[in-house]
């Protein structure tokens with residue numbers, strides 16, 4: 001009896017043991033279902049595991065893009081009871097990594113209300129803008145910056161962006177400076193010519209010049225960097241700078257007339273010297289190109305010294321006897337004897353001189369004519385010895401002592417230079433005749 005009941009007890013115990021173990025092994029478990037935008041992607045064992053997976057996926061993405069990111073999709077975990085299910089954290093992580101997209105917090109450089117470049121931080125955007133300005137700051141110790149500002153309205157704004165559109169600083173700088181993310185340039189080699197470079201890069205000489213406004217003519221130097229594309233700058237920097245330069249003040253020249261010297265000679269009495277002045281110009285530029293310049297100060301640091309020149313105005317008699325005196329003490333021969341004109345060959349010489357310059361009798365003689373004619377204006381004709389006569393035309397005034405039949409002596413003032421009659425300006429028209437044949441007056445004079 002005892003044995004039997006032991007067996008029954010043992011049976012009950014074993015039955016309960018296996019049933020309990022079976023229940024324990026097969027009962028539904030609490031796990032966490034993970035969804036991405038409501039789509040189930042797997043299960044994990046705990047909330048801690050869920051959080052660790054999400055944050056590690058995001059960390060890897062941030063490490064890849066190099067900036068902080070916000071995941072666009074909604075990722076959730078909720079507790080569920082499941083029969084016979086093993087959580088699969090590795091699969092969940094892989095699935096999430098595939099599906100996740102991100103938005104970065106970017107910083108846009110906004111030009112006239114239009115975002116033109118995206119950077120990953122405000123400081124990077126500020127650095128790029130400073131670099132754009134710096135590209136146009138004056139270079140050289142004789143230039144001082146007064147101001148530099150953008151002509152466009154420029155702001156930096158925080159915006160959500162696709163991390164793929166965030167730019168490197170260099171690319172953003174190039175874009176703002178030239179309109180291209182990468183500026184195409186060419187370094188001049190030995191033997192290059194501007195037309196040759198244009199041909200080699202399938203561009204025209206005209207476009208090459210436009211892309212390089214700093215070029216002087218077609219002159220290029222080995223090592224010089226040329227832009228191959230025309231700059232299409234998105235930003236324009238207006239700079240104002242003071243430019244200090246030393247300028248030369250040309251020496252003034254003072255002429256002294258000497259009737260005792262031939263008209264063909266000048267003597268430099270004092271060479272003089274050029275002066276110097278320090279001038280400050282306020283120069284306005286847009287993207288390095290000068291648009292306006294005005295002088296704001298000028299200081300003479302060395303006064304110029306006058307050059308003094310003695311200039312000959314004398315004419316010498318060609319013959320030892322000195323048949324004629326030149327009728328003016330100064331003047332310039334503007335038309336020679338015999339020059340053919342519509343009215344015929346020129347009958348004398350024209351000597352330009354200011355109105356009122358005294359006219360001297362070329363030799364002793366008797367006044368033959370004192371008259372006015374349409375072509376000569378007021379004129380005087382003198383009769384000399386040996387068949388010679390002289391005529392003085394276009395005069396402004398005739399001396400009252402000069403009357404027909406009256407004697408005049410060599411060097412006597414008989415009239416004054418004018419522009420009467422057919423004349424285009426004050427000058428003396430002077431004729432020499434012998435027995436009514438016209439002679440070249442200059443044949444009577446030497447250098």
Ligand SMILES: [Zn+2]
Nearest residue numbers: 348349350429
């Ligand atoms: Zn004339």
